[in-house]
Structure formats: C-alpha cells, structure tokens
Amino acid sequence: AQSVTQPDIHITVSEGASLELRCNYSYGATPYLFWYVQSPGQGLQLLLKYFSGDTLVQGIKGFEAEFKRSQSSFNLRKPSVHWSDAAEYFCAGSSSGGSYIPTFGRGTSLIVHP
Amino acid sequence: DVKVTQSSRYLVKRTGEKVFLECVQDMDHENMFWYRQDPGLGLRLIYFSYDVKMKEKGDIPEGYSVSREKKERFSLILESASTNQTSMYLCASRVGGGYTFGSGTRLTVV
Numbered sequence: 511a512q513s514v515t516q517p518d519i520h521i522t523v524s525e526g527a528s529l530e531l532r533c534n535y536s537y538g539a540t541p542y543l544f545w546y547v548q549s550p551g552q553g554l555q556l557l558l559k560y561f562s563g564d565t566l567v568q569g570i571k572g573f574e575a576e577f578k579r580s581q582s583s584f585n586l587r588k589p590s591v592h593w594s595d596a597a598e599y600f601c602a603g604s605s606s607g608g609s610y611i612p613t614f615g616r617g618t619s620l621i622v623h624p
Numbered sequence: 625d626v627k628v629t630q631s632s633r634y635l636v637k638r639t640g641e642k643v644f645l646e647c648v649q650d651m652d653h654e655n656m657f658w659y660r661q662d663p664g665l666g667l668r669l670i671y672f673s674y675d676v677k678m679k680e681k682g683d684i685p686e687g688y689s690v691s692r693e694k695k696e697r698f699s700l701i702l703e704s705a706s707t708n709q710t711s712m713y714l715c716a717s718r719v720g721g722g723y724t725f726g727s728g729t730r731l732t733v734v
Contacts, residue, residue: 544721544722546723553727554714554723555725556722559722611669611682612723615666
C-alpha cells in the first residue's frame with residue numbers, strides 16, 4: 511500500500527542546533543512529496559514540495575528537504591533551529607498519477623530547548 | 625494568498641445533534657477537502673470534492689456527509705454527533721500542488 515512514515519514521534523533539539531526530520535515513503539513510481547508545519551491550535555502550512563527535477567528542495571522559513579530515491583526518503587532539514595520552529599511537522603505523499611490526494615504521516619513533534 | 629476560513633474555532637455539541645462545519649475559500653479553487661486530526665493518527669481524509677455538487681468519500685466517511693452547493697463553500701455534516709467524533713477538523717483547498725488549510729475547528733461532543 512502507498513504510505514508515508516515518520517519514524518520519530520518527538521524530536522528535541524537545542525536552539526541553534528541543526529535539525530533533520532525523517533520521512534520515508536512507499537510508492538511504486540516517483541511520488542509527489544510535501545512537508546507541512548502546524549503550530550499549536552493552527553491549521554497546516556506548506557513548507558515545501560517535490561514533484562520532479564532537482565532533488566534538493568528549498569522551502570520557506572529556511573527549511574530544505576532532499577529526495578533520495580535509493581533510500582525512499584524525503585528528510586526535512588534546517589541548519590539552525592529557532593525557538594519559533596517548535597511545532598508539529600507532517601510529511602505527505604501522493605502518487606504522481608491519478609487524483610493526487612496525499613497521504614499524511616502521523617507527524618513529528620519538534621521541541622526546542624533554549 | 626489563498627485564504628481558507630472555517631467558521632468556528634471551537635464547538636461543543638451534544639450527542640445526537642446534527643452538526644454543520646463550514647469552510648469557505650476565496651480563490652475559486654475547484655478541489656476542497658475535509659480531514660480529521662487525532663493525536664497519534666495524523667490526518668485522515670473524510671470527504672473531498674472536485675467541483676460544485678460533486679463529492680467523493682475519503683478514508684473515513686462513516687457518520688459524515690458533505691455539501692457543496694457553491695464553489696467557495698464546502699460543508700461537513702455530522703448527521704447525529706457521537707462522542708467518537710470529538711476531534712480537530714481541518715478543511716483544505718487545492719489548485720496545482722499543495723493544500724491551503726484552514727485554522728481548524730475543534731469539536732467536542734458531550
């Protein structure tokens with residue numbers, strides 16, 4: 511079945527440290543992949559998306575993600591985390607054909623220590 | 625920027641009540657979606673719509689229905705609310721890649 515997996519339920523980092531949030535996908539062909547962020551009590555905001563082309567994708571708020579076909583991964587990275595980055599992060603994927611309705615991972619909660 | 629507005633941030637309803645959750649988008653998007661979000665389960669798709677008067681079931685449609693009489697408005701209906709429908713409900717619209725989400729409605733059924 512097509513799916514997206516976020517292996518980490520919680521991640522704790524210190525402010526200023528680098529960040530990597532993991533996402534693995536299971537799709538037959540190259541999927542469309544997304545990262546969203548959800549601040550407490552809010553809806554989800556699109557950080558970045560990958561459809562094709564350059565495998566390193568730049569997003570908003572200083573985030574980037576790298577599509578690695580060999581590892582079936584689309585990990586989200588940020589070189590220096592700010593306290594305001596504390597939020598829930600969701601990876602999502604959809605097949606590149608058909609309805610394009612994404613499947614969401616269960617989310618990773620990012621905690622930032624001062 | 626696209627704006628998706630959900631009319632209520634918080635709702636408390638009684639078991640058995642008929643509940644309407646409203647969602648309006650302002651960018652003439654054809655595709656609209658309703659999700660529910662529960663801790664540890666992520667987002668689960670309830671219903672979606674590709675156009676006016678069109679609707680498709682998502683992964684968990686039981687106990688819900690939807691209405692799309694106008695392109696900008698997509699309503700989620702709980703015909704007879706139950707306590708297991710206590711959740712955060714998120715509406716989204718889409719054109720091209722990526723969703724724009726509303727701020728969510730946290731529904732509590734007592």
